[in-house]
Amino acid sequence: MRVCQPHILIVDDDVGLLMVLTSALHRQGYLVEAALSAEDALRSVERSLPALVLLDVHMPEMDGACFARELRDRGLAPRLIVMTGDDDAEQWAERLDADDYLPKPFALAELLKTVEPWAD
Numbered sequence: 001m002r003v004c005q006p007h008i009l010i011v012d013d014d015v016g017l018l019m020v021l022t023s024a025l026h027r028q029g030y031l032v033e034a035a036l037s038a039e040d041a042l043r044s045v046e047r048s049l050p051a052l053v054l055l056d057v058h059m060p061e062m063d064g065a066c067f068a069r070e071l072r073d074r075g076l077a078p079r080l081i082v083m084t085g086d087d088d089a090e091q092w093a094e095r096l097d098a099d100d101y102l103p104k105p106f107a108l109a110e111l112l113k114t115v116e117p118w119a120d
Helices: 015-027 038-047 064-073 089-095 108-119
Strands: 007-011 031-035 052-056 079-084 100-103
Touching: 007 015, 007 038, 015 031, 015 108, 031 038, 038 052, 038 064, 052 064, 052 108, 064 079, 079 089, 079 108, 089 100, 100 108
Parallel strands: 007 031, 007 052, 052 079, 079 100
Antiparallel strands: none
16 A cells, blocks of 8 residues: 555546446546546636546546646646557557656556656
8 A cells, every 4th residue: 555645537428438447547546637628627626736647538528638738737747547449559648748658458467557757
């Protein structure tokens, strides 16, 4: 168990995935918040800036690119890992100036390996 609990925000419109990711990261000692939309995520970030945001690229209403731009416009700079089922996950990460990316689907071990260096 971690002594200091890094704060991670997961933003994805897939409820099932949110539940799995939240549970897996919580078991690793992270303080985890989940948001089903970019709008909810922005409200969450306003309350408490996370160390890391796991961000789905494709969401209704406000997509991941708009969310990332809104964070920058507000002067907020948490670390960012994009998640997408697109073949060009790495390009999405570059476009959004993200720290890393996770191509969907991914194994929980891959999630933990990717999150570890950015969340501490």
